[in-house]
Amino acid sequence: MSSIRVSIMRLIAPALLASLAAATQAQSRPKVSALLSSGVVKFGATAQLNVEVEGARSARILAVPEVDGLKISPPGRPSSSQFVQIINGRQFRRSTLSWSLSVRPTRTGDFTIPPLRVAADGREYTTTELVLTVVKDMRGERLGYFEIVDPPTRIYEGQPFTIDLRMGWDLELPISRANLFLPWWGQLPGTLKLSQGPRNPAGNWLELTVNRRTKVQVQELAPITRAGREFAVLRLRRRYLASRPGTLELPASTFEFAQRGGQRDIFGNSNLERYYVDLPGIRIDVRPVPEAGRPLEWTGAVGALEASRRIDRRDVDVGDSIKLTVSWTGDGNLEFFDPPEPARLDAFAGFRVLGTEDEYRGEERRVTYDLVPVSPELTEIPPLPLWTFDPVLEAYRKIETEPVPIRVRALEGSEGLDDEEDRGGLALDIRDVKTRPAGPPLRRPGARWVAMALLGVPALWLLARILVRRRGDPAAPVERRRRAARRRLARDLKRSANAGEQTRALVRFLSARTRDPDQAWLGRSHAEWREGDEGRAVLDKEAAHEMDALRADLDESSYAGTDAAVDSGRILRTADRLLRGGL
Amino acid sequence: MVRAAALLLGLALTTALATPAVAPEDVATAAYRAGRYDTAQTLWHDELRAAQASPERARLAYNIGNAAYRQGHVQEAVGWYTAALRLTPRDPDVWANLELARTESGLEPADRGDLAATTKRLVAALTLAEAEWLVIGLMLVLAACLGGEALRGGKLWSRLALGALLLVALALAPLAWNSVHAGGQPMMVISKRAVPARTEPRPDAKRITELAPGLELERLDALPGWVKVAAPGGLELWVRDAAVFDLSIE
Numbered sequence: 001m002s003s004i005r006v007s008i009m010r011l012i013a014p015a016l017l018a019s020l021a022a023a024t025q026a027q028s029r030p031k032v033s034a035l036l037s038s039g040v041v042k043f044g045a046t047a048q049l050n051v052e053v054e055g056a057r058s059a060r061i062l063a064v065p066e067v068d069g070l071k072i073s074p075p076g077r078p079s080s081s082q083f084v085q086i087i088n089g090r091q092f093r094r095s096t097l098s099w100s101l102s103v104r105p106t107r108t109g110d111f112t113i114p115p116l117r118v119a120a121d122g123r124e125y126t127t128t129e130l131v132l133t134v135v136k137d138m139r140g141e142r143l144g145y146f147e148i149v150d151p152p153t154r155i156y157e158g159q160p161f162t163i164d165l166r167m168g169w170d171l172e173l174p175i176s177r178a179n180l181f182l183p184w185w186g187q188l189p190g191t192l193k194l195s196q197g198p199r200n201p202a203g204n205w206l207e208l209t210v211n212r213r214t215k216v217q218v219q220e221l222a223p224i225t226r227a228g229r230e231f232a233v234l235r236l237r238r239r240y241l242a243s244r245p246g247t248l249e250l251p252a253s254t255f256e257f258a259q260r261g262g263q264r265d266i267f268g269n270s271n272l273e274r275y276y277v278d279l280p281g282i283r284i285d286v287r288p289v290p291e292a293g294r295p296l297e298w299t300g301a302v303g304a305l306e307a308s309r310r311i312d313r314r315d316v317d318v319g320d321s322i323k324l325t326v327s328w329t330g331d332g333n334l335e336f337f338d339p340p341e342p343a344r345l346d347a348f349a350g351f352r353v354l355g356t357e358d359e360y361r362g363e364e365r366r367v368t369y370d371l372v373p374v375s376p377e378l379t380e381i382p383p384l385p386l387w388t389f390d391p392v393l394e395a396y397r398k399i400e401t402e403p404v405p406i407r408v409r410a411l412e413g414s415e416g417l418d419d420e421e422d423r424g425g426l427a428l429d430i431r432d433v434k435t436r437p438a439g440p441p442l443r444r445p446g447a448r449w450v451a452m453a454l455l456g457v458p459a460l461w462l463l464a465r466i467l468v469r470r471r472g473d474p475a476a477p478v479e480r481r482r483r484a485a486r487r488r489l490a491r492d493l494k495r496s497a498n499a500g501e502q503t504r505a506l507v508r509f510l511s512a513r514t515r516d517p518d519q520a521w522l523g524r525s526h527a528e529w530r531e532g533d534e535g536r537a538v539l540d541k542e543a544a545h546e547m548d549a550l551r552a553d554l555d556e557s558s559y560a561g562t563d564a565a566v567d568s569g570r571i572l573r574t575a576d577r578l579l580r581g582g583l
Numbered sequence: 584m585v586r587a588a589a590l591l592l593g594l595a596l597t598t599a600l601a602t603p604a605v606a607p608e609d610v611a612t613a614a615y616r617a618g619r620y621d622t623a624q625t626l627w628h629d630e631l632r633a634a635q636a637s638p639e640r641a642r643l644a645y646n647i648g649n650a651a652y653r654q655g656h657v658q659e660a661v662g663w664y665t666a667a668l669r670l671t672p673r674d675p676d677v678w679a680n681l682e683l684a685r686t687e688s689g690l691e692p693a694d695r696g697d698l699a700a701t702t703k704r705l706v707a708a709l710t711l712a713e714a715e716w717l718v719i720g721l722m723l724v725l726a727a728c729l730g731g732e733a734l735r736g737g738k739l740w741s742r743l744a745l746g747a748l749l750l751v752a753l754a755l756a757p758l759a760w761n762s763v764h765a766g767g768q769p770m771m772v773i774s775k776r777a778v779p780a781r782t783e784p785r786p787d788a789k790r791i792t793e794l795a796p797g798l799e800l801e802r803l804d805a806l807p808g809w810v811k812v813a814a815p816g817g818l819e820l821w822v823r824d825a826a827v828f829d830l831s832i833e
Contacts, residue, residue, distance in 0.1 A: 036827050080720065108813055295719075320611055372607040428683055429683075430649055430652050430660075430679075430680040430683055430684070431679050431680055432649075432678045433612065433645070433646040433649045433650075434642045434645060434646060434676070435612050437639060438636065438638030438639045438641065438642045439638060440636060440638075441636045441637045441638055442710070442712040442713060442716070443712065444712040444715055445712075445716060445719055446717070447717070450715050450718055450719060451720065451721060453678060453719045453722035453723075454722065456719070457722050457723075457726040457729065458729075460726065460729075460730075461726070461729035461730070461732070461733055464729075464730060464733035464734065465732075466732055468733055473735075473736060474735050474736040475735065475736025475737045483735075490831070539775060542763070556682070
């Protein structure tokens, strides 16, 4: 018996071990799943696609499938949860990563969501295929409505157009919430959003949410009756301007409204019962403004416009200012065209345009021209034309203001500003032609003379410098004293009061000119004075005698006791003679 | 009868000889005053071909510029004023009209007023003859200062010589400018828009670049209807001759 038991155990044990190992392996492998919150949703509502990865430390969704007719939101960060279980003392831990993607249908029908690719702990997994059915909310269609009033189908480039949405619900329903899903909101390429103008304060305005993000003001209109039922009416208007030719596509939109249901949750809050009404998409063909027949004066105005005018005064003097205010109204690109310029119009030749003031007031373009009549012969302000392309007529049309009769009185003693302008003139202009023949041209000295000057002057300077420096430095003190000897003699003689001082001045002069010390000229005979080894006489005989006579007179005056000064002029004349003699 | 005819002929000859000849300049000015700007322009053109002296050529170029301006050819007027300015660079009338015409053409002013433009205007303010005389005159001053320094020495003469040398160096700048810009055949783009420059003188040749209005270029070659110019970047390209103006009227 025991041998049989042992044999059975030997057979079962490997099988148990194998199954345990398989179970352990299965438990450690991540489990990936995807599930829709509902297999059937109303058109306009949103389904949730929940993706879960169980038993993985890290995971991410590799790609979100693209399904025609469904808009699936991109995955964000996963939410993580952990579940711990203890059975017979053993602890089981389970961790889960999950994503919730919103799925919004853009049309009704049956849709297949292909498997999602998920990477978990380094390996790739796929979920199962899912099926979603989108059906029309028949009840919502019956209890509410959503429509666009007179949608444009064909417009011209530059033409403004209005998207006028009307939506509402059965007034018997206690509606507590309403939303709009407009895929084109803020994303209409090739258009410019126009201002709405001032809001009518008299109307009742409500706030709706568009695309769960933007809050907009909608106007509540008077209820309407449809099929014997009374409906609330909300209006949302937006004005656009087509900025380029092509096709504008507004995809299908959805109006959601909800009432509180009868069931309540554990907190006592009642659930919302939602209804959806869809609005089919529309296409708008934008055509270019035709070139054929386009007048040169056309400045970009498109639309069916009307013009009116008014002026602030009709009886003025020449030079007075008249404010002409022109208003253009109607369905057109009022804020985008260039207003006409009277200064460029022949009809306004009798006026000076001092300036313009341009403003746009919602449904009116108003331009004020500051006109000054320059002639007393003017009797009216002529019509101001504006060329516009009328999309209804599909032709260019000229809109003119009515002429305005005025009276312009001449200033006393003046014939108008035209004459004054002719006499004075404030405009910039070229200077007059030169009628006198120009003088003869300045003769060129030529490059040779310039080169000679540039090279010759430095060469001459160098030569002169070398020659002069051979005799010594002309800037040395003794040379400067020698050059200044005559001036100093004259100065010293002016200051001299007696013969002794005159003698000292004369000795200083002689010593400076001869580069000898002063003592050398005390008692020296001028006639016998020799210079150098050759013994050449420095002074000629007459000059030497004159000098000796002068010195004798000075000595006599000094030593005879009177010490009276001799004539300074005589001393200077003698000195000049010595200088001329080569001293 | 024959005597009467001879008398009439003699009277006519006498009258013709007695009437002073009207100078073409007076005729051109009269045409200009009468608003016949094209006639005035043609007459001044003829005079310009015959004129030799630079001041007279500058005056005629200025007058032709005025006639072009009055006819609405503002870009062409810019070309004529620029050409006149090359001959009389300090003429205030030419400067005034040039700046006005450039403004109306949408070009930036010839003298923008910044440091570079002011320096250029100063350097280019003298003609070649004036620049040469200025250099020679300042060299004489320098010679006097150097003579004093050589004969007398001392700081005063050295400083005077240094100052004179500095003046000579400054005077060499206009001389160098005129020497560099003398000769050649400068052209100016006078088209209202940028002018396409092509590799070959054919309308279907590839457009390499576009030359901005007011740009000054050197003419390298010419063919009927086309001019080869040295474009910026060292390129040698062909442009339509109607789009460029020959500034070398000296």
